[in-house]
Amino acid sequence: MSPEDCVQIEFVDLDHYRIIPYLANKLQAKSYLEIGCADNQCFDKVTVANKVGVDPERGGTIRMTSDEFFSTNTKKFDLIFVDGLHKYEQVCIDIENSLRCLNLGGIIVMHDILPSNRFSAAPNKKDKKNKGVIAWNGDVWRAAFDMACRDDLVFRAVRCLHGVGIIQVRPIS
Numbered sequence: 213m214s215p216e217d218c219v220q221i222e223f224v225d226l227d228h229y230r231i232i233p234y235l236a237n238k239l240q241a242k243s244y245l246e247i248g249c250a251d252n253q254c255f256d257k258v259t260v261a262n263k264v265g266v267d268p269e270r271g272g273t274i275r276m277t278s279d280e281f282f283s284t285n286t287k288k289f290d291l292i293f294v295d296g297l298h299k300y301e302q303v304c305i306d307i308e309n310s311l312r313c314l315n316l317g318g319i320i321v322m323h324d325i326l327p328s329n330r331f332s333a334a335p336n337k338k339d340k341k342n343k344g345v346i347a348w349n350g351d352v353w354r355a356a357f358d359m360a361c362r363d364d365l366v367f368r369a370v371r372c373l374h375g376v377g378i379i380q381v382r383p384i385s
Contacts, residue, residue: 228323228376232293233257235319235378241290243315247278247306248296260291267296278302282309290315295323298350299335307355311381319380324349325356326375349374 236244236258244260249271255263265272266281274281278296292310294303303322310320327333327349335351356377360367368378 228293228295228321228372228374229254229257231370231372231376232291232321233259235321236260236291239290239317239319241318243287243289243291245287245289245292245310245313246272247281247292247294247310254293254295258291264289278306278309282306282313285313288313288315288318290318292318292320293323294320298324298352300351300354303350303352303355304358307359307379314381317380319378322352322356322359322377322379324352324374325369325377326371327353347374 243262246265249255249265249267252271255265266274268277294306332349366380370376
């Protein structure tokens, strides 16, 4: 990996609620998958005809875990947003599964790659309690680093609220 392969883009005042719809528009995406929808804060802002949102508790269109969804999914997507369980192992699984159902030229966006401190970066949500930490990013940053080191992917880090990583499959030359 060379420094040119991992470019950091800075938008400190920007958040993923504006980045994802922008990317959908820029890609002219016809299909969108969101893993981890919660209250649909991002999901509702994406104006793509074919939208699928997966969350085991609330939000989106499908009530199940990402593992359950990917085990039966046959659809392909132009844009995928991974914002489910903020644990390294699960994020890696979600990205690998997303890569398998990504259309050619599609993009995967991962959220929470830039925790603000060591407590918000704790691998377990309970470890952040009583530390004055509002947001829990988990150890997603580890998965972002792994993606940046892969030769088969192009990775871009966007410095914004909680940080997002943009992943594309590197074209075969």
